[in-house]
Amino acid sequence: MNRFKNFPMVPRVIFGAGSLDQLGEILMPKRTSSEAPFIFLVDSVFEDTDLPGRIPLLFHDQIIFISSDEEPKTEQVDALAQRIRDSFSELPSGIVGIGGGTIMDLAKAVAIMLTNKGGAADYQGWDLVKKPSIYHVGIPTISGTGAEVSRTTVLLGPEKKLGINSDSTTFDQVVLDPDLAQGVPTEQWFYTGMDCYIHCIESLSGTYLNAFSQSYGEKALELCKEVFLNNICEAESRDKLMMASWHGGMSIAYSQVGVAHAMSYGLSYSLGIRHGIGNCLIFQHLEEFYPQGVELFHEMKNKHNISLPTGICKGLSDSEYDTMIAVAMSLEPLWENAVGYDWRRTITPEKLKSIYGKI
């Protein structure tokens, strides 16, 4: 008998430019007591903007600004959860993440670690979370990762970069306010958007695909093409990229990502390269796996005058290569999706080294 995942969808979503201003009324019925605050994890790029003033603080609510210069880490999650536990007599009413994929993932992971024992690294993997997380809300301010809709939170741990994949990970509420994506620098916009584009290419050409994931992936891909290849106005572009990210995330429900994501995880783990740019660095050299997808990627990159950095892996030692390759090859479901159940026949350390060597 086939086994199918019973997929947890985000049970509440609000969409619209300016919808952030309805956050107060959304959170109100979720306040468990005046001693149980909402904790807002906010990307520190917003520290000196008008955004903090729009956050509906009440009672002991707290804003914690977090830099997203680095990938989210298990130890960072543990420290945040400990800080929150130490600061309040009760568990918070909820965690609200406002930012990009890094902040989304931190908010999801902190919500889990406030009710589960041990450290975040203990839960990296599939369905290891024991207790339901506390209520948590995702408010993306940059589009592409799909973190707002996925059942994973991808963390750099002491031993691996891997997601906490669980039904407790999914947000209880998402606020999609395209206005929040105003003013994102072009390169960051491009790299994060390409995360979505590469999701779609990897999901749609994967062996795991079914009609559910296909329909979401195809729509996300179409929207990416409109955003990155057509000439549409900025407001429409923000709307569409936010929806592309949403559908792209959903397309992973019954599918998986593939080669670029697996190898990008290795880059992040070993060299601290951010996920979005890491995907692009790898993907540009994957003609063998995704010929049409890579061709279109170059077209998008050229249209927006993006120059990817070079020489990233120059001078790496053999042992550094080995670590990177081991991290990439440990992501078995990604390879099985990309190449099939017998992926080990063609995906060898030498093969991966030759690709890493190009970037």
Place this chain on the structure above:
Amino acid sequence: MNRFKNFPMVPRVIFGAGSLDQLGEILMPKRTSSEAPFIFLVDSVFEDTDLPGRIPLLFHDQIIFISSDEEPKTEQVDALAQRIRDSFSELPSGIVGIGGGTIMDLAKAVAIMLTNKGGAADYQGWDLVKKPSIYHVGIPTISGTGAEVSRTTVLLGPEKKLGINSDSTTFDQVVLDPDLAQGVPTEQWFYTGMDCYIHCIESLSGTYLNAFSQSYGEKALELCKEVFLNNICEAESRDKLMMASWHGGMSIAYSQVGVAHAMSYGLSYSLGIRHGIGNCLIFQHLEEFYPQGVELFHEMKNKHNISLPTGICKGLSDSEYDTMIAVAMSLEPLWENAVGYDWRRTITPEKLKSIYGKI
């Protein structure tokens, strides 16, 4: 300030041919006690098939077979809720609907009426439901209505045909098993599929549209074209129509249906015409509102050799026309979406009578 709906999505969905066989394990953790049964509302077309044997009955669980020859009615909902209350000492653990749009809507409405006072007719409208419904599961066996994903249950009441639109209406769990749509008679398949197609046309050309609803509506429309105009195999066609219905239902989240649905409600109310065929009867004459949509509809109809009945409104009295027109015109949001806020300038009783007169 703009106001946006905080839309309730189905929080759990499983997709796959044969996924019905996982129903037992899905329901198990939702059983509140051995005295609190699951009630399965099942379309009576399945009475002599192998489907009832696949329903995971335990303890006092009960299957109630229901004919879907007629549109679901408020009094039918009230009678079902009363029968369930009278039969058991505890509230059921949940209601599971297995069938088409009629059974989906009955399951949603019964789940609401088991916790809310009065009759179902009291709740026809927008956001009138006071208490959360009991746990309810939708398992569609014919695709197109979008009832599996919507926040409404459309009922024929003593005074109107109108939905119970509420956050409690949405299913807690949906099982999308395309195999269950095997063996649907061609005409019913076509009329129900056209419900989705017409949703999309009405949603995409409506004044309420935003990027969220647009992305779902466009994907559903594409899938409808693949199913009804291309030559794809039956299994793929069932998969795709099931996803079309899902996305088509989601596309109404921030949008609305339009002229065909409003006028079809009048036909159902006055003449008992089923929703799917009623939509088609009206839509074929709406070139003025949806020129391209109607042209494509005729192409689909011809490809599948569907002959719509004629003479439906022949010989109706003036007062019968008046009732039908009054029901149609009472659906203000549908007209506002279709024609704009000043819809009353062009949508007159005479205009509607001339359209009804053609069918």
